[in-house]
Amino acid sequence: MYTEINKNVTRYVSFNEDELSIFNQLLKHRSIAKRKLMLRAGETCNFEGFVVKGCLRKYYLDENGNEVIIQFAVEDNWISDIASFADQQPGNLFIETLEESEILYLNHQAKEELLARVPRFERFYRKLVERNISVLHNRLHFSISKTAQEKYIDFLEHYPTIPQRVAQHYIASYLGMSAEFLSKVRKKMIKD
The missing domain is CATH 1.10.10 (Arc Repressor Mutant, subunit A)
Structure with missing residues (x-):
């Protein structure tokens, strides 16, 4: 069950078997039916999820109540409301499954434990955030130009x-x- 997520994290940083074992022990698995909201605006996001199977979308509602999709996440992608998760504050995003999906995820407490026990994961998460910023930057550039x-x-x-x-x-x-x-x-x- 952990093969794909372990491949994903080792693309950015090398981890030994013990470090990956700690990571895998802290992960939780969830199967979610199609068209289920995993997060609603106004809720605090308590997961950083890796998509094992399925397709999810992250979106917000604009001032007219229209949905604005900011991310699709399919297999081998991560999804979360990063700001809400990091600050443990209510966010303004929705996360919904578009297909029957499976995710592996860390809740806030498990991530903090992981970072304390395997500090090298700080580098992995920094690389992941840098990649997401790059994707958002390129998307903004494309939308304008x-x-x-x-x-x-x-x-x-x-x-x-x-x-x-x-x-x-x-x-x-x-x-x-x-x-x-x-x-x-x-x-x-x-x-x-």
């Missing part, structure tokens, strides 16, 4: 399996456009 077609092409390059797994309106939300406009973009790409 690229055309709708370029945004969609970039999305397909980075998330090739998502279009087969989620409804088009979710992809449109992630890209910051209406489903109708995304449909026009896709038709134009097929025509060209």
Whole structure:
């Protein structure tokens, strides 16, 4: 059960078997049905989850009550409300399963114990946060400087399996456009 998460963490930092064993002992496993909210705005996030199976989305509601998706997480990805989790304060994000999913996760107490017992995991989490900041930076850059077609092409390059797994309106939300406009973009790409 821990093979994939151990591969994921050792991409960034080398850990010995004892360190990985401590990590694995602190992890909890959860199976979640499709379309279940794991976190609601106003709640405090108490998990940093690694997706073993499934597809999840993280989103917020804008001032008009529209959903704005900020992350899709599929196998071999992490998901959490990092700010809420770190500060142990209520956040403004929702996390929902789009497919039947399984995650391995650490709650706040287990993560603190892990960092105390295996300090090298501080480096792993720093690398993970740096990677997330880089992804958000690139996404912001694309949303400002690229055309709708370029945004969609970039999305397909980075998330090739998502279009087969989620409804088009979710992809449109992630890209910051209406489903109708995304449909026009896709038709134009097929025509060209």
